[in-house]
Amino acid sequence: MKKAISTALLLVSLSSGLIQAKPTTTVAEAAADAATSLSCIDYEIAGICLWLHCTTFFCTVRESLKVKHYVPDAVVQVYIDTQERPLADVDTVLPTVTGSVNNTAKSKHNFTARRMKSADAFGNPMSSFFSSVFGDMGFVCNGGAKPYHPYFYSDLDFAAWRMSIPESFYPESWNVFDNIDNLSTGTWGYMYPRNGFIIQSDDYKASAVIAQRVGDIITRSGQPHVYKQIPSNRRDGYWPPPPLEVGDKDTGKWQMILPNKSDSCIVFPDSEAPVDNRSGKSDYVWNLWRPYSCCQRMGQTFLESIDF
Known part of the structure; x- marks a missing residue:
């Protein structure tokens, strides 16, 4: 099944001319990179689902794989200049509203501690492609995001x-133990307030914390931000992921696209991030992968699921 999914996704990417030997600079190229990252899919048969199927004269219990x-x-893109976004194909969707933001020098060796970052999140086109190709067979789950849909700007x-209103008044914002690496090294940054400011001399770590903040926002409802939540509506035979949590791969993981494409996924904090992951332009792009479970509907009524 892994080989079949990978082959189909690769063929679609090749036929669309999306796979190129250059740094990813569009949402479409990020989708192509996702299509060839088998290690991030982490496909498994998780159990079986039981359905009650009834006709005019009798009912039977049917099974389907979970x-x-x-x-x-x-x-998710993180950057410092709104006039030079790393994802070039979203400029028409996201016009510059507040002017250029460029508070730090563009250098991977910049050790300025206080940084201001901008960030955006869009639906990955591959989110719906998975189920559109294999969904009727019940072997692939549909993601919650709509392709190219802006979830955060x-x-x-x-x-x-930019003003940390109202989260600067939250108790979490005053918690000195809320570093995303749980004070194991204390060298990353804080989740709250979830704004664009961070005190961090390492540009990669600063951008990773910002991306984590964005992921935290768009996977939850009722947040005090201007955004749209990625839908996570559970239904019979379909289990969407919980909200994103720091360091918990069961809620989501990250695949770097820019400055360097990675074929594997990690969770933040990534303590062994290579030096080459630092961007000379302070531009970063990641795919956010989230775990879904599902099974094919085989009857009118869902009874239960049994996990292996």
């Missing part, structure tokens, strides 16, 4: 992203 795998729900989230 599968679990990751889906590239969103493409920091320029529109002005009060929360």
